[in-house]
Amino acid sequence: MTAVITLASAARLDHVERQQARLQALPEPPEAIVVWLDDAAPPASLARHARIVHVPPGPHGLRLAAGRNLGVGAALAAGHELLVLLDADCVPAPDLLDRYAAAAHEHPGALLCGPVTYLPEGVTVEVDTDLGPLTAPHAARPDPPDGRCVVAGPEQYPLFWSLSFATTPAGWAAFGGFDESYEGYGGEDTDVAFRAREAGVPLVWVGGAHAYHQHHPTSSPPWQHLDDILRNGAIFARRWGRWPMEGWLESFAGAGAVERTADGWRRTDGSAAGGS
Incomplete structure (x- = not known):
């Protein structure tokens, strides 16, 4: 039994509805x-094909970590044996669930990660859209041949992305889910990866478990998340002795918005993370 858990908000409603339509079109749709x-209630259209659970925002924004924990908790209570987590803007390849299931059988209790293709602007994903010709996995992470699994080395755990991954109930219990002290954007997925590494949970790259990230406008670095990155980065650094997302922090610093201090990073205007 497989459950697919997705975080959704009004900002990504079109994306998640396309994702859900493709999931329901599979020969054996998952729960x-x-x-x-x-805060606002979800649209009734989502409830036609999915079970809806609700995690309202916290004082610092969307509670992504808490949302994943609640969604997985619902799947565990229903007795599901494979937990697949997809971000709202990701759609699965037809074989994604089968590849994750095979990998879970080969590597029980592991943290399983498939390749992700970022679709170009102008590609609208419908139920019958053939995404195969557009497959071009992000080059930052390994892309094993279809059907092959590769166990990551310890140095590769920072490459874990939460937008598409899977595990079993035993794997989830081993690394303990997500730390709900992270709110807003960034840091919680790298924290999970580091806790998985500390707990001895294997990280496995799963060839052929393709997900496709639907295009939407972004900024690089993500200015709208600057305070989240500072706040969550500080939480991460206190635990692990290093800051995550340093590429973005360096970009913010190059623009004069943040500066490195003896304790890490802060806004150059001296305001605390989360301030305006």
Whole structure:
């Protein structure tokens, strides 16, 4: 039994509805659990094909970590043996669930990660859209041949991305889910990866478990998340002795918005993370 857990908000409603349509079109649709992260009630259209659970925002924004924990908790209570987590803007390849299931059988209790293709602007994903010709996995991470699994080395755990991954109930219990002290954007997925490494949970790259990230406008670095990155980065650094997302922090610093200090990073105007 497989559950697909997705975090959703009004900002990504079109994306998650396309994702859900493709999941339901599979020969054996999984149970879909959608975690709604906004204060406002979710649209009735989502409830046609998915079970909806609700995690309202916290004082610092959307509670992504808490949402994943609640969604997985619902799947565990229903007795599901494979937990697949997909971000709202990701759609699965037809074989994604089968590849994750095979990998879980080969590597029980592991943290399983498939390749992700970022679709170009102008590609609208419908139920019958053939995404195969557009497959071009992000070059930052390994892309094993279809059907092959590769166990990551210890140095590769920072490459874990939460937008598409899978594990079993035993794997989830071993690394303990997500730390809910992270709110807003960034840091919680790298924290999970480091705790998995500390707990001895293997990280496995799963060839052929393709997900496709639907295009939406972004900024690089993500200015709208600057305070989240400072706040969550500080939480991460206190635990692990290093800062995550340093590429973005260096970009913010190059623009004069943040500066490195003896304790890490702060805004150059002296305001605390989360301030305006």
